[in-house]
Amino acid sequence: MRADRLLTIMMLLQNRGKLTVKELASEVEVSERTILRDMDSLSLAGIPVVSERGKNGGWRLLDNFRSKLSGLTKDEMTSLFLMPSDELLEDLGLDVLDVRQKLLAAIPNLYRNEAEAMGERIYIDTSTWRNSKEKSQALQKVQKALWENRKLSIEYQQPDGELKERLVEPLGLVAQGNKWYLVASREGNMRNYRVSRIQAVRLNDEYFERPEGFHLAAYWLQSKRDFIQSLPSYGVQVEMDPTIINRIMFTGKFVQVMDRQSPNENQWVPATLQFNDYQEAIQFVLGFSDKIKVISPEDLPNRIVSSAKAVINFYENRDE
Known part of the structure; x- marks a missing residue:
């Protein structure tokens, strides 16, 4: 593209000092006539290019001019x-x-x-359709500790609600969706803390040295992979009424469709659904009434029947 070529010419002149029309044409693989038109375009755009005649002549940028783009291509620049x-x-x-x-x-x-x-x-929005953004008063203090390499004393709420006091060395902040996570070292081990669960935070007077060779992005990607592999998994083979296929494919938050096959002779769709555990599977299948038929595991249909009977019994006797 022409904009990329103009940027390349400007970088060549900046890095090499002076180049002839022939040299420029060879570098960017266009004709010498095209180069002359490009130099006019650069000049009109405010780039101070000048031509020197003679045996050692050529095109150069005015002394002391340096592009602020430092070699970025047009695509790289606009991606900013x-x-x-x-x-x-x-x-x-x-x-x-x-x-x-x-x-x-x-x-x-x-x-x-x-x-x-x-x-x-192009606009990037990390919020959900129903905004459940987590606010935290701790974020600013966490940032300050990060910049200053200061230890943090935090009161952290565990998933079960219990509060734990921790002394940590903050190494980075990661935004996963619209949630912030603090990556920190505690007693030599790496830990991830959801910032919204930090109930109290105090900057410690003690400073620390960041681990040599630590790369936040690489650590986080590996941490995600390890977390996903550690999640419980419960696979269920089913046949689904075609009328609910779109709903199930849209409900990716609750179930993962691992293997979807072509409709059988009854036009129902065989598939393998992945859940965290059998309880999630029971609740999901019950939610679709008679539109999902469980093939395996063999004990799951009986568990579904028991759960359905419990619901019926509860509502039949609610006034007793």
Whole structure:
């Protein structure tokens, strides 16, 4: 693309000092006539390119001029405007509009329109349809401890509601969806803490050294893989009425469809559904009444019948 070629020419001149039309044409694989037109375009865009005649002549940038893009391609530059969600940036105390305006001011006019267009055409929203965003007063203090390499004393609420006091060395913050997680070291072991569960936090006067070679993104990806592998798994082979297929495929939060086959002679769809445990499977199947037939495990239909009878008994005797 022409914008990429112009940017490449500007970087070549910045890095090599001076190049002839023939050398530039060879580098970007276009004709010398095209290079001359490109130099006019750069000049019109405000890039100070000048031509020197003679045996040692060629095109160069004016002394002391350096591009602020440092070799970024057009696609790489415009990708800077694909910012994370406004909510996450605001959580970190960043003014989203101010950040975008400063980025725009830092790039040449030649590419500004395309950068602005990226922001108008793609927007990233990490919130859910029913906003359940977790707020935490601890986030600012956690950030401060991160920047200053200071230990943190936290009161952390366990999943069962119990409060535990912990002394941790904060190493990073990760936004997973619209939730913030603190990655920290405690007694030499890596731990992940959901920030919204930090009920109290105090910056310790003690400082620490970050582990050499620690990379937050690499750690988090491995941590996610380990967590997923540790989750319980309960597979159920079923046949499904075709009228509920779309609903089940949309309900990915509660069930994972592992293997969906072609409809059988009755037009029902065989599939393997994955749950965390048998109780989730029972609740899910009951929710679809007579539209799901369980094939295996063999004991699951009896468990479903028992649960259904318990519900019937409860409501038949609710006034007693």
